[in-house]
Amino acid sequence: MIQRHFLTLCLLPLAIFTLAFLAIPLGRLVLAAGEGDAGWAIYLQILQTPRYLSTLGQTVVVSLAVTVAALAISTTAGLFLVRNRFVGRNTLLSILTLPLAFPGVVVGFMIILLGGRQGLVNQILPGHWTFAYSITGLFLGYLYFSIPRVLLTVMAAAEKIDPALEESARTLGAPPLRIVIDVLLPALAPALIAAGAIAFATAMGAFGTAFTLATDIDVLPMVIYTEFTLSANIAMASTLSVVLGLVTWALLLIARSLSGTNVAAGG
């Protein structure tokens, strides 16, 4: 009996904190969405207002593009690093996971250094190559922080693949490309879906990078931010936040059920 009380006591501080600063605020956010002039029809308003609709579309398109690119790059690099041991491998791996600790603003600055007015590309190449503040820059920024997250998920899964599978395919005469398509990719499929979901969700909600780069681009986090701070349209900011939160939460739930990874969706 004393043991039960002690366990309850252990859980109590966390329960109080979570209730006060997570459960009730989220409940408040959901209610705030319906408190505008439009009431709950505000969710319909998203679909009827061209600006919000095109923002949603644009955010989904960029996030999808980042997901596909990050999956392609990280799977290639990840498989290569898992299957080859060579001098400098650990250094490459360290470089590839370095951006995990970078906040979105720093990632944005990295892209400015590459593609801003004083950027590297503009200095090396003739003509004016400034892409940092365009949708290309945003894409590269999202790619920058997605690569390490996808890479770690893919590598963790690739290390668990039984090498005997590959060997037997090889002894049966399968060429390398066939082995990748018929053996490795099916074995990696759950991890790839999980990693893709993580990359997509992270890109959808990335505020810091967008804040640095997307001053003129309508992506969902930026629109939520301007609705809240500039337009003081709190109902709409809340509604869009609820939609965004539901989408990213659902995606990461899928990712977790498939691979059990927990990578934070910062950025």
Place this chain on the structure above:
Amino acid sequence: MKSFTKIIPLLVTLLTCAFLLIPIIQSVLAGLTVNYFRGLSSGLTLKWIGEVWMLYSGSIFLSVGLALACLIVTLVLGVPAAYALARNPGRASRVLEEFISLPLAIPGLALALALLQLYGGWTEFRTSWLFILVGHVLYTLPFMVRSVLSVLAAIDLKTLEEGAASLGAGPARRFIDIVVPNAMPGILAGALTVVTLSIGEFNLTWMLHVPYLKTLPVGLADSYASMRLEVASAYTLVFFVMIVPLLMAMQWASARAQRIMQ
């Protein structure tokens, strides 16, 4: 054919490394050169670092202080809770674990809006550093809980505790003498994760902070928007010097905790 299938992945790996590393090197160099636009030939200097220290040392100390406070709170809230969850591995525990993990899935911006709408009117709290701390704890707590929980779930806690109980140790005594030492690898990994994430947190902090409470990443955003490239780069360099060792320690501790679990 064989070389072909090796060369392309190697090339992709190297190009990706270049994409990630080149801007980091640029920012290190830019933070140390006299005039970035004229290039390295203008000479190396620590002038910009000095300027960053003058302008932003307050934000650096605030971030370190916040990270330590965040660590203390997540330890106090998270370690006992992880123990309780490990002793009751049922459906309710799963749901609670999933619920406290929501801040990993919901973008910081949305969480910040939720907090602002509920507590924004309470001016004393809204304008104090505690408001930012709440955001940081929300975001880092799931890492502490899961890190400790996964280590505790891998050991036979019940047998250990029964042994101690038969010798007359009460619940609190068992928690301190048995649970905490056994959970140490998980606590260490969780602690390093909490500190690393807290120092780098921007999305929540930007919404929750007030102008005189700038954390390091908020100061970074400020310098990117309004300072010359050299100062922004020097500030980023200072951030790298702080965060990269933390990231490495965190990865080392997490790998160690995983090894011990097996």
